[in-house]
Amino acid sequence: MQTNPGIVYQFGPFEVNPASGELLKNGRRIRLQELPYRLLVALLESPGEVISREELRSCLWPDDTFVDFDSSLRVAVGKLREALDDNADAPATSRQFPSEAIGSLLLKYAG
DSSP, X not given: OOOOTTOOEEETTEEEETTTTEEEETTEEOOOOHHHHHHHHHHHTSTTOOOOHHHHHHHHXXXXXXXXXXXXXXXXXXXXXXXXXXXSSSOTGGGXXXXXXXXXXXXXXXX
């Protein structure tokens, strides 16, 4: 998954600019750690597609990294939900994404 320079993703009040590394809500920058941000970009780069666990792992970690994938992904999704003012009990933001796969992933790893 390669980021296309100049692409800006918009959904609901949010805007993601992979080239600048910014996540904005209503024009204001939202702080988001690197791993949750890379997760968001990876999902936005594949609208309507299901991303395999292996593809997701390779987007988030170098090949020589050993990590508890499920736990680390759950934490990243939690931080992403927090940044997007979303929660697992009433996932409003995940319905605003331009991809059903994002909503599914956010719901699956909500915790």
